[in-house]
Amino acid sequence: MAAAVAASALPVTFGRLVSACSRGVLRASGPGEASLWSASRRFRSQSASFPQGYVPKTSLSSPPWPEVVVPDPVEEARHHAEVVEKVNELIARGCYGRLFAVVHFASHQWKVTSEDLILIENKLDIACGERIRLEKVLLVGADDFTLLGRPLLRKDLVQVEATVIEKTESWPKINMRFKKRKNYKRKRRDVWVWHTGGAPETHLG
Amino acid sequence: MVFLTAQLWLRNRVSDRYWRVQEVLKHARHFRGRKNRCYRLAVRAVTRAFVQCTRARRLKKRNLRMCFSFQLWISRVTAASQEHGLKYPAFILNLIKCQVELNRKVLADLAIYEPKTFKSLAALAKRRRQEGFAAALGDGKEPEGIFSRVVQHL
Numbered sequence: 001m002a003a004a005v006a007a008s009a010l011p012v013t014f015g016r017l018v019s020a021c022s023r024g025v026l027r028a029s030g031p032g033e034a035s036l037w038s039a040s041r042r043f044r045s046q047s048a049s050f051p052q053g054y055v056p057k058t059s060l061s062s063p064p065w066p067e068v069v070v071p072d073p074v075e076e077a078r079h080h081a082e083v084v085e086k087v088n089e090l091i092a093r094g095c096y097g098r099l100f101a102v103v104h105f106a107s108h109q110w111k112v113t114s115e116d117l118i119l120i121e122n123k124l125d126i127a128c129g130e131r132i133r134l135e136k137v138l139l140v141g142a143d144d145f146t147l148l149g150r151p152l153l154r155k156d157l158v159q160v161e162a163t164v165i166e167k168t169e170s171w172p173k174i175n176m177r178f179k180k181r182k183n184y185k186r187k188r189r190d191v192w193v194w195h196t197g198g199a200p201e202t203h204l205g
Numbered sequence: 206m207v208f209l210t211a212q213l214w215l216r217n218r219v220s221d222r223y224w225r226v227q228e229v230l231k232h233a234r235h236f237r238g239r240k241n242r243c244y245r246l247a248v249r250a251v252t253r254a255f256v257q258c259t260r261a262r263r264l265k266k267r268n269l270r271m272c273f274s275f276q277l278w279i280s281r282v283t284a285a286s287q288e289h290g291l292k293y294p295a296f297i298l299n300l301i302k303c304q305v306e307l308n309r310k311v312l313a314d315l316a317i318y319e320p321k322t323f324k325s326l327a328a329l330a331k332r333r334r335q336e337g338f339a340a341a342l343g344d345g346k347e348p349e350g351i352f353s354r355v356v357q358h359l
Contacts, residue, residue, distance in 0.1 A: 063338070063341070063342060065338055068335040068338050068339055070335060070336065070339050100319065102307060102311050102315075109307065109308050109310065109311045110311075111311050111314045111315065111318075138305075138306065138307060138311075139307065139311075139315075139322070141319060141321075141322045143321075146321075146322045146325055148305055148325075148326075148329075149305075150303065150304040150305060151304050151305065151306035173262070174255050174258060174259070175259050176252065176255035176256050176258070176259055177256065177259070178252050178253075178255075178256045185252070187255065
């Protein structure tokens, strides 16, 4: 819109300049004045008038990006409804093969399939062998379709379940602080818990 | 009467010096030179090693996350989006505008292992970009209170 205004400002100024010049030129010539003026008038009436909202082509008259054609909304809505119906049919029939999911867990995003293992460097209050449902699912995909969440998918759409396979301790990490010549030395031995979980199942529907 | 002889006999003497020394030397066994054998030199080397290890653990998160893997993921996503005719900043920005909160690690994995899904994400970003351009242009009408005239001149 700013571009259109700027573009429309230019011809106005140009027009004013040109009209001033032409007035000056016409005034300079004596007897030929009327003929020139009438001639120009005649030419003007014969020329095709510009359409409404016409903006002459300048560097600012059109946006710098190529012109985009947005498809017809009604047709698009129909097409979308068709696609959704097909996907629902596939899900209802259950013929999707192997599913993968992108899950947000323990402040990381994991791309997870069945028979996958995840290592979580965190303390979770879960016993070994317990089954967990991972609720924050961002994306679910199969071979033929993908379900994208904005940002998360609904809980009744997908269920991703995992089992805690192993709960081990990490190797002892030594935390040492030392300042030279100040007799300051602190040493601490940190051991934390690593959980290894397997994600056996992703269910749809 | 106070007997002081017993207290003078009973002093705190170190009896497990060997094991205390071994505790330090065991961390220095793979060092170079006399620092792997002599306690006095080993103590200094081992302290420095522990302090550097602590510092490096914090820096590793920073470097690995921000510099190495992050750049790697970004280049992978850039390459994949270029294959679909989009630039990386446009791709990421339009995905965020569509409220799809996938991080770069996952996007890189999808680009490698799930090409169809990545293609649909690229198409989504492209469409959102076009809608953004259309919204920026507006109706094509001029705002209120502004008029412009195209002067007809030859």
